[in-house]
Amino acid sequence: GQQVMQIPQYQHVQEGEDFTTYCNSSTTLSNIQWYKQRPGGHPVFLIQLVKSGEVKKQKRLTFQFGEAKKNSSLHITATQTTDVGTYFCAGTDSWGKFQFGAGTQVVVTP
């Protein structure tokens, strides 16, 4: 069955630095979604990518969907303490099965 994997599991970042987290699927996805969960909170939808090679930006966050639609990345520039949390990707495969990745937990050091 479909497997959605996220790396790294943990990311320690110095405030002001950039980092990238990756999402990889064992099967082709019809779409990829990204969510953010603040400590103690619930996941909040950030963005959805549908097209092969699609790139979308939200302020300091850049989301990319791979050409083969099997992977995605989230790049954050000039990390701030407000970026702390766990970032999840989630995708739907060609059979309509939807699955979340295990998440990347981001810790920001001032």
Next chain:
Amino acid sequence: SQTIHQWPATLVQPVGSPLSLECTVEGTSNPNLYWYRQAAGRGLQLLFYSVGIGQISSEVPQNLSASRPQDRQFILSSKKLLLSDSGFYLCAWGTGTDYEQYFGPGTRLTVT
């Protein structure tokens, strides 16, 4: 605008006791509804989803069950809780399987 409610926010229950968690959505009709469980520091495990009243799909066999008695109401139940049922239970709604999901505030369940 749409709003999703979950209650209670926290719950401590003894092993073997029953469970009933409720989720309601406002401001939308015929939503897809989802129940997830999240263990501490872990990812989201889909437990049940529903595309309509009385239609429930189970993703993981266990001692939990779900029901959808009304269009915008989703209930998670158990007859006898296990220690392993502890976790953060999240309800979510969406407009379709290819679209984003919106999560409720969640219920933190501790089984003692």
